[in-house]
Amino acid sequence: MKQKLLQLFKDLEQGTISIEKAIDHLKYLPYEDFGHIKFDFHRELRTGIGEIIYGKDKTIEMLIKIINSLKQKEKNICITKLPKTKAKKLLKIFNEGYYNELAKVFLLYKNKPKSNKQKKIPIITAGSSDIYVAEEAKEILNFLGSKCIFIYDVGVAGLHRILSYKKIIEKSKVLIVVAGMDGVLPSIIGGIFGKPIIAVPTSVGYGANFKGLSALLTMLNSCAPGVCVVNIDNGFGAAYIAHMLNK
Amino acid sequence: MKQKLLQLFKDLEQGTISIEKAIDHLKYLPYEDFGHIKFDFHRELRTGIGEIIYGKDKTIEMLIKIINSLKQKEKNICITKLPKTKAKKLLKIFNEGYYNELAKVFLLYKNKPKSNKQKKIPIITAGSSDIYVAEEAKEILNFLGSKCIFIYDVGVAGLHRILSYKKIIEKSKVLIVVAGMDGVLPSIIGGIFGKPIIAVPTSVGYGANFKGLSALLTMLNSCAPGVCVVNIDNGFGAAYIAHMLNK
Amino acid sequence: MKQKLLQLFKDLEQGTISIEKAIDHLKYLPYEDFGHIKFDFHRELRTGIGEIIYGKDKTIEMLIKIINSLKQKEKNICITKLPKTKAKKLLKIFNEGYYNELAKVFLLYKNKPKSNKQKKIPIITAGSSDIYVAEEAKEILNFLGSKCIFIYDVGVAGLHRILSYKKIIEKSKVLIVVAGMDGVLPSIIGGIFGKPIIAVPTSVGYGANFKGLSALLTMLNSCAPGVCVVNIDNGFGAAYIAHMLNK
Amino acid sequence: MKQKLLQLFKDLEQGTISIEKAIDHLKYLPYEDFGHIKFDFHRELRTGIGEIIYGKDKTIEMLIKIINSLKQKEKNICITKLPKTKAKKLLKIFNEGYYNELAKVFLLYKNKPKSNKQKKIPIITAGSSDIYVAEEAKEILNFLGSKCIFIYDVGVAGLHRILSYKKIIEKSKVLIVVAGMDGVLPSIIGGIFGKPIIAVPTSVGYGANFKGLSALLTMLNSCAPGVCVVNIDNGFGAAYIAHMLNK
Amino acid sequence: MKQKLLQLFKDLEQGTISIEKAIDHLKYLPYEDFGHIKFDFHRELRTGIGEIIYGKDKTIEMLIKIINSLKQKEKNICITKLPKTKAKKLLKIFNEGYYNELAKVFLLYKNKPKSNKQKKIPIITAGSSDIYVAEEAKEILNFLGSKCIFIYDVGVAGLHRILSYKKIIEKSKVLIVVAGMDGVLPSIIGGIFGKPIIAVPTSVGYGANFKGLSALLTMLNSCAPGVCVVNIDNGFGAAYIAHMLNK
Amino acid sequence: MKQKLLQLFKDLEQGTISIEKAIDHLKYLPYEDFGHIKFDFHRELRTGIGEIIYGKDKTIEMLIKIINSLKQKEKNICITKLPKTKAKKLLKIFNEGYYNELAKVFLLYKNKPKSNKQKKIPIITAGSSDIYVAEEAKEILNFLGSKCIFIYDVGVAGLHRILSYKKIIEKSKVLIVVAGMDGVLPSIIGGIFGKPIIAVPTSVGYGANFKGLSALLTMLNSCAPGVCVVNIDNGFGAAYIAHMLNK
């Protein structure tokens, strides 16, 4: 871009284009060539970190094209919500890749991200069934360069387990709390520790759980302040914002 | 009924009716005269205790007719979900009545029920805003002859308050737990005390609370076993079943 | 707090209270003064009875780990909502286990629980299609040490069948009533017998049944008092609370 | 088509068919060959009976215009779901009118319809709170020339009352059954009498009743065959179809 | 029953039992032995016609038991909503049976029901995709002894087709109208013919159709009077009530 | 803008700023001073036509401030969904304004827009109760400079009325079709005329209409192609897009 503008100005200085013409060029330049509009929130990721791609509804052909294109650019690649059958096909082609089956995350690292020196982000789950969302969050955090610590299975029946992690939690800046069924864990953790919580409802449960709606509503209505919520099963989203807040 | 049957048999013995005729009589007797079918669950109440009437959608004329009819039968009267404006009109006519405005319950006692010697039933609420449902439960329990004890405002922010009531709770047979918003209190209480809980979701809250739906779903999906649920704001229903279970 | 503790220790040092007494004080102190809470409602189960694990969303690896760990502790094991394919894998490894396919319950008994001398709990279903939930309830009751009696298929078309069980029902303390589709059975049974009912909506049905929502709402809005409700298809929850109330 | 018509006209010119016959042919031609459809289902009503107007969302000005226009045509007029405030205004202008406040129906009879000699249609309600819908049904039945009989307040707690009406019901061709809250009455009545039932859910209730949704779903999922359903609170619709079926 | 009662009365006449004892017997007789309570709407079907069983959620074992039991009683058998895989298994065992795959209905006729001399019931569908529900309705009508006539695929794009059936429709007493997607057909047919309509919403469609909810709501809110509604995809229910009304 | 850029280039030519500096200026200029990003869809309206403001949730103070600011700019003003009470207050202050009470639209014309020479846009409503949405559409069309023609009350019972408007409709480019309750009108009109339809569901109705949801779903699932949908009661949106398409 700078080159283009420099050239334009040089042309202007040398009189090869008129002021009027230069204005016209300028008016359209950013739109047409540079996407100058700052709608580019992947800015950070692109500068050396990698791309995160939502894989659930993409065809295998699309995914292969995307991976090849990113590999050429020497980028790390992360594909979320990737069904196992698609993952298997990708692994045959890209055998340097790795698939976390629980997390449904496919990863292809050009250069393992150096984890930053930030505090560890605790990922706390209500039940062991919620682990698949926690695993997704973990992979994303690692991909972005954050470290995390797992505190599993501390739901209503196992709350005492959380206390052995008391010191780690109290030192952390932000918590990821994952729960399905009644989704009460963020309310309880919010009550104990007074830390900001990214709550992730999961679709774990059955019946009037309505595929995670129950946990989602519980968390949105939490009586404990300091709780905000991401989409059902959205371990990616929770990890992403936690990483941002942890810096 | 016995009289009718005895007469029938005597007629049969005396030959004043034929066997065939007697069979016909018998076939229809219970239906036509006695409602022999046991669809009469108010049995208990009618035998000296009183009638509980749902008042929300009844006209004032209906209510006056019902009260007059029950007064003649010397019964205690209890009207639930009665709007204030209707209550005021009833109180002008039946000045021996009493209206609990929070509970929206109208009461007219012929004979105050003697409270039985059963254990007190704890009514525990998450927030002070849930008191109107708790008050309804209290009035119904009293009307049925049960005693209760109030443990208010022990939601996520005030859970420690419940511990001063620890002994009473541990001695009780069944708990009524009332909560709006995220509705997590029954899950928590269920975790602490291992007592059977009648959970009452309330419509306290706003937004994604959807008039109590959030609390209702939380309770139905509770991870703590021993929790069962009644309708949103249904203090009456909770009190009724708690009274049955407390006996 | 510090003052209280200091005093206690001084008393201890000065011999004004015994070590035993001090321990007792300490055991209750935190509860009463500090809001320290024992979140351990599995207390009962752990002391000799067994563990109940929700199996639907757990991986086979998690389940194997849990079973092995509990077996070492000589505990009875019960896994609910376990899909058939997972059950088959578990049975290959733990051939002393047993899988009730209808109930989707996996059981591994170290010592068959002695059924207590309590009254039998009737499990009443509307249609024969509701049997899978009833079977789950039965297995849980047995696991906890309660006895039950089956009264099947007494929906609108077969209500007369219930009357042959009239005596058993009238002697019981609490009923489990299971119904899908319109979910009217608890209202009807509630009308006939005046017993407290744990109502279990099932997902049996189609169309505007919305996977059990219809039956759930019917039960929550039941005109018969004495009805409380657990989650759709939650035979476990109904059995658990019925067992608590039956004692 | 042109060919057909040309032939018809030629036949007419040549006298091979009469004008009367040609008209008959023409009357049916378009229907059979061209998909010309007569969208005029008020045919019946217009020929001497009257007009039924939905009043809830119409302005008072619209209503006055409609009434004046129909009065000129010497028709009976029936306005449903008319709020009380609007009704009062109409009564000031049309003092020969009549307003059933419970039913929210405004009526203006030019000639009282002679009730036909058909069987009476029973209108059965679960609770006295459902009376407003029953009253609407009654007014519509009368307006259309059908007679009805009221059987009120026979919900779960009062089912025995229905048995005194046993003979009338068994003689009838079709039943209107009105119920709010859990909406179980049509299932029960359907089970007892084996008569076709027009079920009307009402918005009577609160909480998880969701303004009649609960009763609506119960009725749609009724296990008793012979039940069909109209909109929540739609006494008009139930009466209209019952009248059609009763003929 | 008569025999039992005659015996009782004879014993009474002969003095072999006391009046007191006879009363006792009578009080319990109907309940215990006869299901005297008139909750037996299958009365009609049982007297020579046959049994209709809901097959979707029953196990193959249950179905075999039911069929064998009914075969012994020389009854016709009809199983609805039966998945193809279960049907195949049944057909292997009961090769005299017949399975309508579109309708998902399994039939086993001992004696083909003689179709009554009633008018034919038109089954009208909006699209050819709705045929599976229409087929279910057809099989049920035949099973019950009613005749029907198919008028298929007359939705918004093919309404003219209905006119060739004009005479049949105008002679009929009641129509079954089946539609998915927008569900507008009953409103339109209701407008044209002024016949009572049993409307059946189907789950045909996608997206905001929400598995038939869209069509269901359209029909419940139909502006054409004379429309009542059964459950989504409930061809059985529509046929059953139409058969009742057609008599 | 041009002035700013010209100045910049002149400075550049005169050497008063460096090329580097100019680039920097250019990079930020459009963002900071001109909102150069083309997020300005009111472009058209602002150039002489006027502003359309959503009034429902604004305070009276906000509205007064907005009106005063626009009046200074000599603009026409249009406020939609304005409650009557707020309108009254505005009319006291801005007595040159006009309020269409049915439409809930407040208008203040500096210069009446000349209606363009485009074809008239038919606004067709199912019932006279839908008029308030039609009136809103009309006011917006007029405000934007389009003409419309009203075709009212042509729902299922009055479809024949539409035919007198046949010629106008067939000449038009796009139709606005407004319907509440079952919302079938767009499907029917779509079937007759093959014109593109902007369908507007209204909240007219009750019960299972769920405040317009029923009509909305019907329209989204319309079997007639050529139907697209705007928000419930959104006469504004329909008029706006129809105006765009009519040009």
Added chain:
Amino acid sequence: MKQKLLQLFKDLEQGTISIEKAIDHLKYLPYEDFGHIKFDFHRELRTGIGEIIYGKDKTIEMLIKIINSLKQKEKNICITKLPKTKAKKLLKIFNEGYYNELAKVFLLYKNKPKSNKQKKIPIITAGSSDIYVAEEAKEILNFLGSKCIFIYDVGVAGLHRILSYKKIIEKSKVLIVVAGMDGVLPSIIGGIFGKPIIAVPTSVGYGANFKGLSALLTMLNSCAPGVCVVNIDNGFGAAYIAHMLNK
């Protein structure tokens, strides 16, 4: 009516009108006076273009019959929402056909439609996962004789990409904008370009997306005027109306 027809026939007999004229009168008479309506909106398609069939819920037998019948009439054939397994079977029988697997559209062209000289219709998608809906729209546009241009993957993260298509978009008459998940793209595009938008929500996403409901509601509530909406995943509907509007 009879009078009118008699007069017409008399005029015909008396030679005051010609047979041709009489036919004309008759052709319009029923429309104007009797509400006879031609429900045949496929008029256009049938006259030489082809038939579009909804394939999702049709059996393979139905589809074969339909195709054979249309082939005989020398028509082009288009089947939408056709599952892959059915498509494979059709291709074996009709090997001149073509199946777009992404679009789930089956095509059988007798004569490729000449694309008209209208402007190209841009199909803009938020993510590459939305391509299957875009492909359906493309096939339909081609089938109807419209050309389109693809602008893919310009969601929140790639908005700058749209600007390279700025000229094409500004020259177009109407846009198809496809988006899943949050469904914000139509609002943003609506803000930038001020063109009428047919918005298509897709079911791409998970959790609180509720199979496209989220995107649907976003689009219906769009703050950008000029947005109208079709059913979730309804690429066909969007293409059809866009084609109509593009002419």
Added chain:
Amino acid sequence: MKQKLLQLFKDLEQGTISIEKAIDHLKYLPYEDFGHIKFDFHRELRTGIGEIIYGKDKTIEMLIKIINSLKQKEKNICITKLPKTKAKKLLKIFNEGYYNELAKVFLLYKNKPKSNKQKKIPIITAGSSDIYVAEEAKEILNFLGSKCIFIYDVGVAGLHRILSYKKIIEKSKVLIVVAGMDGVLPSIIGGIFGKPIIAVPTSVGYGANFKGLSALLTMLNSCAPGVCVVNIDNGFGAAYIAHMLNK
């Protein structure tokens, strides 16, 4: 446990640990070994800052009692969601209080909180109608001691306005973004600035907005990472967590 305590006491008696040390051990013992938990997340607020009370569903009597009690403790008081009528009554009694009518927040400051030296938190709203939620957020931030900056009315039509605040935003740590209707603003802002966003859906809108549900779902499904969500209209919750994260 007993063993551990006995040992501790013995150590104490034997002087091997000091009383101070023993207290420390005891303070942590219950946490680590017994699952004793301190449910007191208001810790912070109570220590000098003030109390935030949810006012919507509390009676005026409750509120007066709470205020008096807190005034005695010299605390600042903040009551949210307080209806105007209740606020007026409180102001008569506590004339040192202040009521922000837009925000529905009642404040009574003993000592104005000193705003901390943290960065200002931008509160960005889509439309001026969303101001009431923004005002609530502002009052809570001030109450907690944070400063904020308002960026109003930057919805789809006014996005350019945000760019004048570009520097402030880029310097901030966390954003509060408030939007009703389609709720797209957080997605757009998330795309431009790459800052963590607390998104607040509002109930501003009508029709298919379903009282904020539309905006809520949009935000939960946001394609822009870095967005988390609080309850509809929950300005308090957003402010609280933003304050925590800003520190």
